[in-house]
Amino acid sequence: MYLENINLSFIQPCTTDAKRIRIKASLPRNISDIFPYLNSYLKTAIYNQKANTLVFNKEHKIITIFEENINVAKLLNETEAFEVLDYLKDIINEVDEKRNEIQPSYELRKLPSPIEAYTHLPKLNCKKCGQETCLAFATKLIKGETKIKRCLHLYEKGNENNIDKLESMILLLGHEI
Ligand code: SF4
Secondary structure: OOOOOOEEEEEEEOOOOOOOEEEEEEOOOOOHHHHHHHHHHOOOOEEEOOOOEEEEEEOOEEEEEOOOEEEEEEEOOHHHHHHHHHHHHHHHHHHHHOHHHOOOOOOOOOOOOHHHHHOOOOOOOOOOOOOOOHHHHHHHHHHOOOOHHHOHHHHOOOOHHHHHHHHHHHHHOOOOO
C-alpha cells in the first residue's frame, strides 16, 4: 500500500475561530510524486509546484498537503479530524492504484491575488499593521510575509466573513495563518 497510515501530530483551536480546530498530521513517506496525479483527480485542487503543496477545500474544511505533512483547518471537532484523515488516506491510495489511468497534471489553477485579498480588508489605510496601506498589507499577506492578525480592525464585529475568506486564501497559498 502506498500510504499505510497518517499520524495525527497535534490539534489546536483555529487561530481566528475558537469553535473550530486545526490539525497537523505526519506522513510516513514523502508523497510529492503523487501530487500531479492528485491535481488531476481533484478537479478543484491548487497544486503549487514551486511550493510543493496541494490545497483543496472539502466542504468547510481546508486541506493542505505538503511533502511529508498534512494540515487541515476549520474542522468542527476531533471526530471530524479522524474522518478527514481516513478520507485522505483512502483517496491518496486510490489515486496511487489508478496512476496508469490518470494523466498527471502540473496545472497551477488560479491563485488568490493581492487585489482579491484587498477586497476583504477594512481599507482604512491606518498603518497599524506596519504597512503604509491596506493594499501593501494585502500584498505581504499573499506573499506569506505577514499575518492576518496584524490587522486589528479585521477583528471588529461584522468582519467574520472577511477573515474566513482571507484565511482560505492564505491556506490555499500554502502559508501558515
Ligand atoms: S491595519 Fe488593517 S486597516 Fe489598517 S492599514 Fe493595515 S490592513 Fe489596512
